[in-house]
Amino acid sequence: MKGRVIALDELKGRRVAVLIEDGVVEDLLIDGPDDSFAPGAILRGICDRPLKGQGGMMLRLPDGQTGYLRGAKGLKPGQALLVQVTSRGEPGKAVPVSDRVLFKSRFAIVTPGAPGLNISRAIRDDEERVRLHEIAVDLMGEAAEGLILRSAAKGASDEEVAGDIAGMLELSRAVREDAEGREPELLVDGPDAHLLAWRDWPRPDHLDEGGFAAHDIEITRWLAPRVGLPGGAYAYIEPTRALVAVDVNTGSDTSPAAGLKANIALARVLPRELRCRGLGGQIVVDFAPMPKKERRQLEQILRASFRTDGIETSLVGWTTLGNFELQRKRERLPLGDTLSGSLP
Numbered sequence: 335m336k337g338r339v340i341a342l343d344e345l346k347g348r349r350v351a352v353l354i355e356d357g358v359v360e361d362l363l364i365d366g367p368d369d370s371f372a373p374g375a376i377l378r379g380i381c382d383r384p385l386k387g388q389g390g391m392m393l394r395l396p397d398g399q400t401g402y403l404r405g406a407k408g409l410k411p412g413q414a415l416l417v418q419v420t421s422r423g424e425p426g427k428a429v430p431v432s433d434r435v436l437f438k439s440r441f442a443i444v445t446p447g448a449p450g451l452n453i454s455r456a457i458r459d460d461e462e463r464v465r466l467h468e469i470a471v472d473l474m475g476e477a478a479e480g481l482i483l484r485s486a487a488k489g490a491s492d493e494e495v496a497g498d499i500a501g502m503l504e505l506s507r508a509v510r511e512d513a514e515g516r517e518p519e520l521l522v523d524g525p526d527a528h529l530l531a532w533r534d535w536p537r538p539d540h541l542d543e544g545g546f547a548a549h550d551i552e553i554t555r556w557l558a559p560r561v562g563l564p565g566g567a568y569a570y571i572e573p574t575r576a577l578v579a580v581d582v583n584t585g586s587d588t589s590p591a592a593g594l595k596a597n598i599a600l601a602r603v604l605p606r607e608l609r610c611r612g613l614g615g616q617i618v619v620d621f622a623p624m625p626k627k628e629r630r631q632l633e634q635i636l637r638a639s640f641r642t643d644g645i646e647t648s649l650v651g652w653t654t655l656g657n658f659e660l661q662r663k664r665e666r667l668p669l670g671d672t673l674s675g676s677l678p
Contacts (some may be wrong), residue, residue, distance in 0.1 A: 337539035342528055343546050351531035352551055362610040363527040366667050371419045372524025378515050381413040396518045402428035416513040422667045437506045440533050441487040441498040444506045445480035456485035473499045556610045556669050567596035573668055577616040584622050593624035601635045605643040612666035619658040
């Protein structure tokens with residue numbers, strides 16, 4: 335099917351959303367385990383103990399879980415604190431949280447700790463920026479909160495944008511009024527896969543709430559390490575406890591340009607493969623052999639590929655052994671961990 339399609343389904347009670355562009359799966363979201371807080375969840379945490387020398391604070395969270403807050407200055411044990419989960423906690427480790435709480439919807443983000451009104455730079459039309467500014471000012475007034483209007487607000491109706499702003503302002507104020515307390519408490523659940531798809535993915539040409547059957551989607555495809563590439567080349571993407579290893583092979587092509595062709599093909603699909611597999615952290619790519627003079631061209635293609643990726647990724651560069659390193663924010667659990675115990 336041509337165009338952009340969002341397909342929604344459930345797998346063993348967990349919501350799943352798939353973004354399809356011109357028949358190719360570009361992203362995959364699936365709810366995590368029920369016993370962990372989803373990124374975006376807002377909690378009342380209780381300061382437990384400072385980590386001397388690290389500038390952090392351990393917090394008591396609901397359900398007996400532990401949180402870790404970086405840069406915790408001036409906080410004392412026993413103090414209640416409003417925090418937001420920034421990423422999934424790894425097994426046996428504290429849940430990463432931030433005290434910079436954001437109330438985020440499709441068109442608007444309310445920022446209680448950062449006053450001011452900002453409109454996404456991606457919206458360049460002056461008339462559109464003026465329209466959105468007027469909507470925001472009418473609703474915000476002298477509010478102490480800050481507001482960011484996201485790029486998705488472009489072209490949305492006045493009623494849609496105003497409704498989003500009003501809803502996030504109301505939620506922000508209600509949560510902050512409930513911030514004080516003596517016990518940890520979950521105040522706002524993190525978004526599930528269907529809500530994230532509505533909030534963060536582009537508006538689709540077609541929304542299919544009837545499941546994946548019509549689109550020939552097999553989620554377990556992203557559990558297999560082997561990735562086929564054009565021209566018979568292939569790669570292996572294998573997560574380990576310390577890092578994600580990527581190995582590129584030319585296959586049966588033995589021509590002088592085979593290495594560069596295989597490497598370019600991998601560079602173009604790598605962001606998509608990492609997104610759908612839920613992989614982050616340190617990533618080491620063992621590219622197929624090619625002349626050093628071709629590295630600059632490959633780096634340019636890598637940068638272009640990751641430029642439109644929604645997850646923060648740093649291209650660190652080449653190692654002395656000729657591998658390429660990336661550092662990617664851990665926003666999702668690995669798909670294998672997410673599906674553990676969920677498949678028939």
